[in-house]
Amino acid sequence: MSQEREYDHEQFATEIINHLDRLYRTARHLVRSEADAEDLVQDTVIRALERRHLFQRGTHLKAWLLTIMTRLYINRNQQEQRRPQVSLEEIEEFDLYTKARCTGHCSLSCDPADLVGQRIAAEDIRNAIAELPEEFRSVVVLSVVNEMSYAEIAGALEIPIGTVRSRLSRGRSLLRRGLWQYLQEPA
Amino acid sequence: MIIGRAMEQMCRAVVRRLDEYLDGELNPLEMSLIRMHLHLCERCGPRYQFEKALLASIRRKSASLTAPQKLGERINQAIGEYSHQRNR
Numbered sequence: 001m002s003q004e005r006e007y008d009h010e011q012f013a014t015e016i017i018n019h020l021d022r023l024y025r026t027a028r029h030l031v032r033s034e035a036d037a038e039d040l041v042q043d044t045v046i047r048a049l050e051r052r053h054l055f056q057r058g059t060h061l062k063a064w065l066l067t068i069m070t071r072l073y074i075n076r077n078q079q080e081q082r083r084p085q086v087s088l089e090e091i092e093e094f095d096l097y098t099k100a101r102c103t104g105h106c107s108l109s110c111d112p113a114d115l116v117g118q119r120i121a122a123e124d125i126r127n128a129i130a131e132l133p134e135e136f137r138s139v140v141v142l143s144v145v146n147e148m149s150y151a152e153i154a155g156a157l158e159i160p161i162g163t164v165r166s167r168l169s170r171g172r173s174l175l176r177r178g179l180w181q182y183l184q185e186p187a
Numbered sequence: 188m189i190i191g192r193a194m195e196q197m198c199r200a201v202v203r204r205l206d207e208y209l210d211g212e213l214n215p216l217e218m219s220l221i222r223m224h225l226h227l228c229e230r231c232g233p234r235y236q237f238e239k240a241l242l243a244s245i246r247r248k249s250a251s252l253t254a255p256q257k258l259g260e261r262i263n264q265a266i267g268e269y270s271h272q273r274n275r
Contacts, residue, residue: 009273013266020262024254038258042265049269097237116241122248143210144242145249150212165207172206176241 012052016045019065022146026066029129029141030073044069063148067156070138074157077134096176100183119183128178136171143168144175197224201231205238 023044027037047068048055055064100115132140138157142148143164150168154161201224207213208221225235 009270013270017259017262017266020259021250021253024258025249025252028252029249038261041254041258042262045262046265046269049266096241097234100237116237117244120244120248122251125245125248126252144245147246150210165212169206179241 009049009052012055013049015061016048016065019062022062023065023069026069026141026146027073029126029145030069030137032130040069040073043072047072060152062146063152063156066142066146066148067152070142070156071158074138092173094173094177094180096180099180115183116179119185120179121182124179124182128175128182131178132171132174136167136174139164139167140171140175144172194228198228198231201225201228202234205235208235209238209242 020041023041024037027040027044028034031037031040044065048065051068055061096116129137129140129145139153142153142156143150148156150161150164153164153168157164159167201208201221204213204217204221208218211218213221225232
């Protein structure tokens with residue numbers, strides 16, 4: 001019996017390790033320092049092992065692990081949470097598509113989608129996400145980077161789905177504005 | 188004139204819901220109506236292709252970051268230590 005339990009534990013640990021790259025890049029988006037990101041990954045893995053009995057086999061391990069990571073991150077950043085939040089009303093929609101079309105950077109491509117693909121590097125995306133206010137960064141990282149559903153994000157952040165929608169809408173607008181700065185830099 | 192204004196209103200409504208459409212988070216009727224509009228509208232169709240490509244680019248480039256080997260070693264060690272403590 002105890003051998004069976006040990007196999008399950010090892011198998012579960014192996015399944016968690018399969019998500020290590022995703023956990024690492026998510027942590028790098030959430031926290032700025034690489035050292036803090038590695039600590040967050042380790043704490044997430046250990047917490048997941050401690051709570052293995054709560055995970056239902058056959059459900060989404062990715063979403064479960066990212067939920068653990070996000071809650072660990074939020075609990076550690078209570079101080080930042082208490083800072084005055086950006087008002088949703090203050091954030092205007094940013095139309096990156098129209099800007100990219102009108103930009104005149106057509107030496108590379110006149111298709112704005114190609115322009116974005118060619119001119120924006122992975123590091124630009126990381127920097128633009130890092131610059132987002134925390135209340136928007138979490139939802140953007142979980143949705144845009146990790147393709148979690150709105151219901152999964154609502155569960156992870158313990159907020160209503162309506163709040164996920166509104167924060168994501170504003171977060172994406174701020175992200176587009178941030179990416180526009182990198183598009184404007186000389187090639 | 189009336190048809191033009193109605194079309195503009197439809198375009199504005201579609202653009203407002205485009206992110207949710209890309210995420211597959213609208214109800215089936217809304218998904219279907221927007222899909223039809225994007226197929227027919229010369230303004231909204233290219234905008235949708237751009238946003239779809241932008242999202243794909245962000246995801247693809249984000250996925251290029253992988254965990255360093257030393258982190259993998261550190262995690263394996265932490266798992267080993269945890270297992271050892273459990274078995275005491």
